[in-house]
Amino acid sequence: MATFGSGNNNRRNTFDGGLAIEFERLLVGQPGVAKQILPFVEMFEAGLSPEGRPSGVFLLLGPTGTGKTRSVEALAETLHGSNRHVLRIDCGEYQMDHEVAKLVGAPPGYLGHRETQPLLSQARINSVSSEKSALSILLFDEIEKAAPSMMRMLLGILDRGILRLGDNNLVNLERTMIFMTSNLGADKMQKELVPTMGFSLTATNEAKGPGARRLESIGLAAAKKKFSPEFMNRIDATIAYQPLDDKALTQILNLQIDNIQHHVDLRMGARSFELEVTAKLKRFLLDKGTSIEYGARELKRTIQRFVLQPLAGVINKGQIPPGALVEMDLKNGEKILIRIHADEDDPED
Ligand SMILES: Nc1ncnc2c1ncn2[C@@H]1O[C@H](COP(=O)(O)OP(=O)(O)OP(=O)(O)O)[C@@H](O)[C@H]1O
Numbered sequence: 001m002a003t004f005g006s007g008n009n010n011r012r013n014t015f016d017g018g019l020a021i022e023f024e025r026l027l028v029g030q031p032g033v034a035k036q037i038l039p040f041v042e043m044f045e046a047g048l049s050p051e052g053r054p055s056g057v058f059l060l061l062g063p064t065g066t067g068k069t070r071s072v073e074a075l076a077e078t079l080h081g082s083n084r085h086v087l088r089i090d091c092g093e094y095q096m097d098h099e100v101a102k103l104v105g106a107p108p109g110y111l112g113h114r115e116t117q118p119l120l121s122q123a124r125i126n127s128v129s130s131e132k133s134a135l136s137i138l139l140f141d142e143i144e145k146a147a148p149s150m151m152r153m154l155l156g157i158l159d160r161g162i163l164r165l166g167d168n169n170l171v172n173l174e175r176t177m178i179f180m181t182s183n184l185g186a187d188k189m190q191k192e193l194v195p196t197m198g199f200s201l202t203a204t205n206e207a208k209g210p211g212a213r214r215l216e217s218i219g220l221a222a223a224k225k226k227f228s229p230e231f232m233n234r235i236d237a238t239i240a241y242q243p244l245d246d247k248a249l250t251q252i253l254n255l256q257i258d259n260i261q262h263h264v265d266l267r268m269g270a271r272s273f274e275l276e277v278t279a280k281l282k283r284f285l286l287d288k289g290t291s292i293e294y295g296a297r298e299l300k301r302t303i304q305r306f307v308l309q310p311l312a313g314v315i316n317k318g319q320i321p322p323g324a325l326v327e328m329d330l331k332n333g334e335k336i337l338i339r340i341h342a343d344e345d346d347p348e349d
């Protein structure tokens, strides 16, 4: 009979559908992602994850700016209440074989043995779990950049759920979910995307169209070419992200504006105000900050420049009375106009 991990029975996360709703609220236009990842979370929470391996291993593929990294943050937010509960390894920093020592620590007798604190220690892994859930989230971003020695280390982790550090201590990763993101195949996907302007390819909440399936097979073929069959066999699910259409991008923009409001309420308390972004300014932010090729990558920066910075100006000048409605609009191309309505009936520019 198979043995199962002990999961998280006594500090049970309320896995009652609420988790799925919150996750899908945070991750827009990628319905397949929740479907593939959340069942593994549910197994973990029920104490039914198999022993001797991580609680779930996922390879996230697809075009840039479509939410691969965001998915992992969104899972941490829903499970632990904050996107800081992710141990993120940027594989771009481990492109040379010797750099893997930063992750596991140098063996005794080697230079740097005492100084190097391994990044993948048990304490670090445990530190990203929380009162709410015992599941740790480990993210290897841009896995295609990892050195061969790091890939061997990873293969060992995926195989046994155990990592041996340089000092011979063992790290248990059975209560850890491993995510690997990659842009493999993204160039080829890009070529597919641009000529069609993404009409048949973009994400909708309905089933995948033939275009999305084509992207999926491009990603999978690129991954199979790059990674060994042993490695691919140890992955529980390979998830292909779809390009985001205008509707999804608008939803992401609204989500980010809601976040600003939330932040203002939290920070300013009784001095808080209501922020409103006009449809005209929203359209401008979408045109400037999103595209079929780069997804929502530039949206945050665009919002920072055209919403947060002008808003900071009026806040710092003390121009916003508590409870005011602050309406942000666009005038003459790129000029941001801020109207402050002290109350609904008495607008003052
Ligand atoms: N599907 C999505 N739902 C919500 N927000 C998203 C989504 N896709 C992108 N974003 C926004 O865009 C930003 C960039 O997305 P993200 O970092 O997840 O891209 P990525 O797919 O990992 O791209 P890359 O391959 O370039 O790393 C996120 O921080 C988030 O604000």
Ligand SMILES: [Mg+2]
Residues within 6 Å of the ligand: 068, 069, 070, 141, 181
């Ligand atoms: Mg990413």
